[in-house]
Amino acid sequence: MRRRVPSLIASRPTWRTVRLLAWASVVANVVIVVTGGAVRLTASGLGCPTWPKCGEESYVTHGELGIHGAIEFGNRLLTFVLAAVAIATLVAAVRARPRRSGPVRIAMALFLGIPLQAVIGGITVLTKLNPWVVMLHFLLSMVLVGLATLLVQRTGEGDGPARLVVHPMLHRLGLAILGLTAVVLYLGTVVTGSGPHAGDLDAKRTGLDPDRMSQLHADGVFLMVGLTLAMVFALAAVNAPAQARRAAVVLLGVELAQGVVGFVQFFTGLPEVLVALHMLGAGVTVVAAVRLVLALRVRAAELPEPRRPAVAAVPASAAVP
Incomplete structure (x- = not known):
């Protein structure tokens, strides 16, 4: 058994x-x-x-x-x-x-x-x-x-193959926002590497001016928020699918919240709690930016291969000489 x-x-x-x-x-x-x-x-x-x-x-x-x-x-x-x-x-x-x-x-x-x-x-x-x-x-x-x-x-x-649910220009805008998110994150790390909170009292810094790096980072944030706001209005104007409009609004909300935390921490001397909250916000921003791009297209279930019509066998007696 x-x-x-x-x-x-x-x-x-x-x-x-x-x-x-x-x-x-x-x-x-x-x-x-x-x-x-x-x-x-x-x-x-x-x-x-x-x-x-x-x-x-x-x-x-x-x-x-x-x-x-x-x-x-x-x-x-x-x-x-x-x-x-x-x-x-x-x-x-x-x-x-x-x-x-x-x-x-x-x-x-x-x-x-x-x-x-x-x-x-x-x-x-x-x-x-x-x-x-x-x-x-x-x-x-x-x-x-x-x-x-x-x-x-x-x-x-x-x-199945990915199919856009919005105009290709809006898809390119979504990709631009995602790319700019990566740039803003990098500039944020440069700001961190130039300022305090090095991780150890004797750790080296980049030597770059923290204030100038912060301004450059903020400029990137302003551009990112502006493009996301444009995406929100554009998706609403063309009556895009709800998933796309919702993803854009969520990203805009995350960006605005992250921006507020960033400005407050800068003008209050970088308190540890706000810095940690800003790092949490960076991860959430990535999630929201990726989900926006993915919400601009759909993938259906993969279609099966079409069946070919069966060919009837020709009797030997009917063969053409």
């Missing part, structure tokens, strides 16, 4: 499960950005002075490293949580049926981004918090947030 495999093991995850795991990836990547900011804001960036070990003799923190060591080591531990979510997402995407190569490739990219992020984090420590490496560390996290957002969308739609 054949032994029955337990249903829990035999059953395969659904694409709804993969979608939930993709959302977990979005949240986990945003959270680790905020906790990484907490490491920097508490001057704990070198709480574990080496990598991959925390100290010269141990992979874990100990009493001599104090509270800074505990904070930095705690952030390192969260990388394992992030990796676990990425692995679960990839395994679920591979095992889900029907097979879908697009979402699997995105899940694989998310998974590969975690060890890459860990290596860059190690280089950050070994270079004593070089601000340019710290910027790369943050920007890669934003890329992973964007990829996880894309995976959420792809698991909830078909695999």
